[in-house]
Amino acid sequence: MLKKIPIPGIGHRVKSTKNPDKRVELLKDYARRNFPKIELLDYALEVERVTTSKKENLILNVDGTIGVLLVDLFKAIGYSNEEIDKMIEAGAFNAFFVLGRSIGFIGHYLDEKRLDMPLYRHPTDDILYDVKRPEGI
Ligand SMILES: CC(C)(COP(=O)(O)OP(=O)(O)OC[C@H]1O[C@@H](n2cnc3c(N)ncnc32)[C@H](O)[C@@H]1OP(=O)(O)O)[C@@H](O)C(=O)NCCC(=O)NCCS
Incomplete structure (x- = not known):
């Protein structure tokens, strides 16, 4: 810090x-x-x-x-x-993270089907992380 x-x-x-x-x-x-x-x-x-x-x-x-x-x-x-x-x-801990998030994705998917809504796309600006770019990108 x-x-x-x-x-x-x-x-x-x-x-x-x-x-x-x-x-x-x-x-x-x-x-x-x-x-x-x-x-x-x-x-x-x-x-x-x-x-x-x-x-x-x-x-x-x-x-x-x-x-x-x-x-x-x-x-x-x-x-x-x-x-x-x-x-x-x-990367074993990341696997637990993915597992937890998957339940949320299933919830969104079911809601979209149930409410007959198009696939939700979250604004890109909100999901960009402040990390160093790999070389050459
Ligand atoms: C965490 C976050 C959402 C806070 O956003 P924010 O309220 O707009 O605050 P800022 O990014 O302007 O940071 C405010 C201050 O907190 C500090 N700070 C932010 N995240 C910090 C962290 N994870 N640890 C320690 N200090 C942190 C910043 O260095 C800054 O310090 P300064 O005022 O002395 O310059 C944002 O910093 C962010 O998206 N960071 C990148 C992703 C990240 O680190 N996520 C958390 C780890 S999983």
Whole structure:
């Protein structure tokens, strides 16, 4: 943050401390009630405490929450830090992310069919991420 590098999993365009993300609230609540330990979630919430003191929309977002809770989950079932790092490198956590989003896509698809609407196209400006372009593009 001090070096102006965005912290992954922090920040949302709409959600903020005043307008919390219900999905994040539900995930945190579930983990608090069911996980034996939530060390990484607690750490991420400490980070959020610092970032939201700067700007109220620099919250722990839903993807960040899923990411840290997956680590807490794998630790709880006995995976070592090295094994978890290997899974992250192999993209296993992204697979969980895709799985979660797929349920949303199915919902949109069914709504469009039910309401006889054309396929929804989200405005491109709203989905562009602030990342470095690969060389040659
Ligand atoms: C997160 C985001 C939606 C916030 O949008 P915004 O309210 O318009 O705020 P800005 O982008 O102008 O950033 C405001 C300040 O917060 C900081 N900031 C933004 N995202 C941050 C993050 N993830 N971690 C730490 N600081 C962050 C910016 O550096 C900026 O600091 P400055 O005022 O000292 O220059 C936007 O920064 C964004 O889309 N970032 C790229 C994607 C991203 O990083 N998403 C979150 C990670 S999954």
